[in-house]
Amino acid sequence: QVQVVESGGALVKPGGSLRLSCAASGFTFGDYYMNWIRQAPGKGLEWISSISPSGRAISVADSVKGRFTLSRDNAKNSVYLQIDSLRAEDTALYYCAKKRRDVFNFDYWGQGTLVTVSS
Amino acid sequence: SYELTQPPSVSVAPGETATITCGGNNIGRTHVHWYQQKLGQAPVTVIYDDRDRPSGVPERFSGSNSGNTATLTVTRVEAGDEADYYCQVWDSNTDHYVFGTGTKVIVL
Numbered sequence: 369q370v371q372v373v374e375s376g377g378a379l380v381k382p383g384g385s386l387r388l389s390c391a392a393s394g395f396t397f398g399d400y401y402m403n404w405i406r407q408a409p410g411k412g413l414e415w416i417s418s419i420s421p422s423g424r425a426i427s428v429a430d431s432v433k434g435r436f437t438l439s440r441d442n443a444k445n446s447v448y449l450q451i452d453s454l455r456a457e458d459t460a461l462y463y464c465a466k467k468r469r470d471v472f473n474f475d476y477w478g479q480g481t482l483v484t485v486s487s
Numbered sequence: 488s489y490e491l492t493q494p495p496s497v498s499v500a501p502g503e504t505a506t507i508t509c510g511g512n513n514i515g516r517t518h519v520h521w522y523q524q525k526l527g528q529a530p531v532t533v534i535y536d537d538r539d540r541p542s543g544v545p546e547r548f549s550g551s552n553s554g555n556t557a558t559l560t561v562t563r564v565e566a567g568d569e570a571d572y573y574c575q576v577w578d579s580n581t582d583h584y585v586f587g588t589g590t591k592v593i594v595l
Binding site (some may be wrong): 403405412413414415418427429430463468470472473474475477478479480 | 488489518520522528529530531532535536541548573575576577581582583584585586587589590
């Protein structure tokens with residue numbers, strides 16, 4: 369069955385950096401777009417970034433452009449989110465999600481990894 | 488940027504029908520997807536492409552989309568339907584995904 373597992377969340381000081389990882393299994397990873405979506409405590413869902421199957425096409429939300437970098441390693445069935453210049457408003461649960469084939473919908477989500485930015 | 492507006496909450500008695508709206512400029516021209524998020528859990532798709540149900544989602548969940556409003560309808564509401572519901576679209580102009588503001592469904 370499909371599994372998506374995030375890791376790497378931590379308590380970080382403002383201005384710091386963090387690399388989140390997402391390991392997937394149960395499907396042909398190299399055939400699908402992968403995405404990161406975050407949810408601040410008590411708030412709604414915010415799409416962050418998307419990466420194409422080859423890794424050549426990356427889209428990033430305006431709110432994090434220039435600080436967040438998405439990459440993937442199809443040999444390791446993994447996608448990574450590098451977060452730099454962390455701010456308090458980046459505090460959130462970060463979800464990794466697989467895009468459904470031919471549909472702009474996220475059909476499988478992980479349970480999320482928590483990033484807390486605080487001094 | 489494209490915005491999707493949902494009512495903050497909808498209250499419904501068990502057995503009745505919950506209607507959740509998602510407003511956006513000409514939203515009827517794109518496909519809308521709906522997610523259910525129960526407390527402490529990751530979101531789960533209940534409707535994709537306006538009206539399609541993933542396997543395992545009860546027929547009580549249905550969707551429609553026209554003009555400036557998409558709608559998620561839950562008939563014969565059960566206590567287990569209490570959750571936050573989010574609509575979502577893909578904005579072809581920016582290649583960005585957009586989520587609605589979210590609606591908390593309260594089962595009385």
